[in-house]
Amino acid sequence: MDSNGQNQTRLTFNPADDTNIAISPDGTKIVFESQGNSNREIFVMNRDGSNKMRLTKNPADDVDHDWGVATPS
Secondary structure, three states, rough: OOOOOOOOOOOOOOOOOOOEEOOOOOOOEEEEEEEOOOEEEEEEOOOOOOOEEEEEEEEOOOOOOOOOOOOOO
């Protein structure tokens, strides 16, 4: 959606399953958790909903994603 809340576009279609959504610091990607047909996994996609990709494949639930910001030591 625009910064004023207009022109909203649905990017996922499982509101009960697709949760914990976060936008990347540069605003180009969206990361989220999805239950789907198996256990909870972490996915990433472009902010327009294209190029959805599963990042995890674990028999246990995968949660607590974070974009993280590396800081020089």
